[in-house]
Amino acid sequence: MLEAIVQGVLLGGYYAVLAAGLSLMFGVVRFINLAHGDMAVLGAMIALWFVQGAGLHVAIAIALTLPLMGALGWLMQRMIFERALRGGFLIPILTTIGLGAALQNGMFGLFGSDTKSLGAYIGNLSWASWEIPGGIFIGQLPGYMFLTAILVLGAVHVLLTRTAFGRAVRATATDSEAAALCGVDARRVHRGAAAIAVALAGLAGIFLAMRAQVTPFAGPMLLIFAFEAVVIGGIGSLRGTLIGGIALGLAQSLGAMISPQFSLLAGHCVFLAVLAYRLMSGAAAGRGGWRATITALVFHKSMLRGKS
Amino acid sequence: MSANSSEPILRAVGVNKSYGALKVLHGVDFHVLQGEAVGIVGPNGAGKTTLFGALAGSFPITSGTIHLQGADLGGTSAAERCRMGLARTYQVPRPFLGMTVFENVYVSAMSGMGANSARATQKAAEVLEMSGMMPLANRPTAALGLLDRKRLEVARALATGPSVILLDEIGGGLTEAELTELVDLIRALQSGGMTVVWIEHILHALLRVVTRLVCMAEGRVLAQGDPREVMAHPEVQAAYLGSSPE
Incomplete structure (x- = not known):
């Protein structure tokens, strides 16, 4: 039981990194990126190529992949998302569905459909563990991943709360029109946020490739977890x-x-329970209408928009 | 500096704005000279706030031209206009909730002036001092009352280092003493060389500051000139009283 709790918490760090980019994009750019999971897989595939194809060390591969993913996020915001956002509510959704399909099939074409893993390239890290008092074993890899997740999310938090760019991000997320009148260039802020979001997705993908396997079509499942x-x-x-x-x-x-089959289902059940609770409290707030309900749903605990 | 320069710092010519079939601005001509303080009055729905939106670049205008310090503002974004020296406040304050008073002003100084962090911090402190908000600097904006939100709105605009500031009904809802403080602040800004355009319903406060008055009604400029003459204008009185004088 205790061991399962420890494993669950450690696994949570990976999910948090996977979800942070999605959350950031929606909070700042007001944009739901349905290709987020596919971008995570792309990050994993790029890192895998650096390791398997170019023969680089895993650490170097990660150091190269993350900036590359950031640049990709910046470019996609600039070339694709910005234009899609001008088309209203539906166009960005269709655009990212299409982008996801293109990414999946593109990766299938480039890297093949085999499952791939970084597990073989990280030495004994994939199975080594620490024993803590009480006879509980903590896998070193999940431990390091959790630590990295905390550090990375902490760094993004400091970036958002302490730096000029972060304050511009929060101002834009609160009221992009008022921010523009203060001289904040929303497009730059959005591109910066997209770069961070896609880099985070890439990191999550690399995590997945280390702890398990990836295939070009793993993205939609990752999106659901996120x-x-x-x-x-x-x-x-x-x-x-x-x-x-x-x-x-x-x-x-x-x-x-x-039961092993109940693992994913239990996650979905918690999600549904929280969703139902949010929907009911949204409806109870008497704000009515599906828009208000969705707003209540997603901004329930909004840091970017302040007290709600 | 005073209102002796003959070249307008901000000039709008033939500005039209329509939302579909609804025409909100009908060929509005408007200008303000360097260092001048101009008031804009008019009944609700006259297009005053829409004119501010058009000047500040909050939305594209249907036709017409706007120049700031001789530069054509056509095609520039609100953020670019801000950095060119045009600041605007909202009638209903729109602080960045979830951020402190200082952070609100700091973002403005940083983005509006393109300042580095040290310079932005200094500018934010200056502006907070000037607007009397220094004691509230670390307060979250969500906790501010109406007066402080209005002051923050002005402080945030000032932090962008503007040469022209557009104030949209910042006096509404304030007590007489608060209003006097506000008038003193705006006068101090103007004597420091800033050009002020102020939309206000509270005429006695407005007339303590402005040297020229523009009256708008139904999306048009009805009259402009000496404040007292404008207010005595029969059409202006008709617009305010809602009927033609007998």
């Missing part, structure tokens, strides 16, 4: 995303104790 963590934790708050990720990890880990 969505679940975001909804459980509340959009726009990194702390919420971390809590959401840990809740999802715990649910899956504890669910697996009941």
